[in-house]
């Protein structure tokens with residue numbers, strides 16, 4: 001039976017690093033290691049060896065610890081997007097849409113999700129038989145209540161990328177790389193005022209943050225109901241952006257958030 005425990009580690013001011021732990025074989029993989037110290041501490045505590053680094057994109061707050069981790073675990077394999085070649089320190093595997101990566105005896109499927117950067121990828125572990133919900137590691141593409149800024153991609157690319165993620169089952173756990181949820185929902189309320197699910201979520205997140213609790217992972221079903229950047233086809237948002245075109249609606253929402 002494959003066993004994969006997911007540990008969420010705090011890094012920098014608002015980043016999360018995810019450590020995927022195979023407790024049977026005492027192996028582990030990390031997703032987007034921003035910093036080495038929290039990863040070393042977690043590995044030591046678990047008594048596990050690092051065998052893989054999964055990067056979603058080349059930004060420093062996602063690959064910053066690759067070299068330090070490799071210095072201590074030289075056999076770890078570094079995965080990233082094919083189009084990130086030359087931008088991810090230590091990268092050995094160049095992934096594109098539909099490729100698979102096996103860690104902790106579980107197989108992740110890769111999605112190309114350009115927009116935040118031109119080479120951004122996401123890793124999706126489908127649910128194990130008999131369990132509800134798979135695990136999506138989406139870096140800075142989809143956030144809880146929001147989405148990444150468009151640094152290298154176009155709104156059309158981002159809509160296509162988010163469409164792929166939106167098609168996953170509602171029970172999917174969304175492991176995004178930053179704790180931006182409260183701010184994202186505050187913005188969401190300015191464009192999607194009469195959404196009661198959004199209001200409830202904002203209240204829940206506000207109290208969670210007051211208790212210093214993490215809001216990641218979130219659940220894709222809730223994102224579909226409350227995240228304006230997955231809701232370009234909702235009449236309220238089309239009205240606010242004065243467009244029925246998905247790309248234009250999305251682009252205007254993204255522009256409003258950038259200005260907010």
Ligand code: ZN
Nearest residue numbers: 057059116140
């Ligand atoms: Zn980024």
Ligand code: FE
Nearest residue numbers: 059061140177
């Ligand atoms: Fe980031």
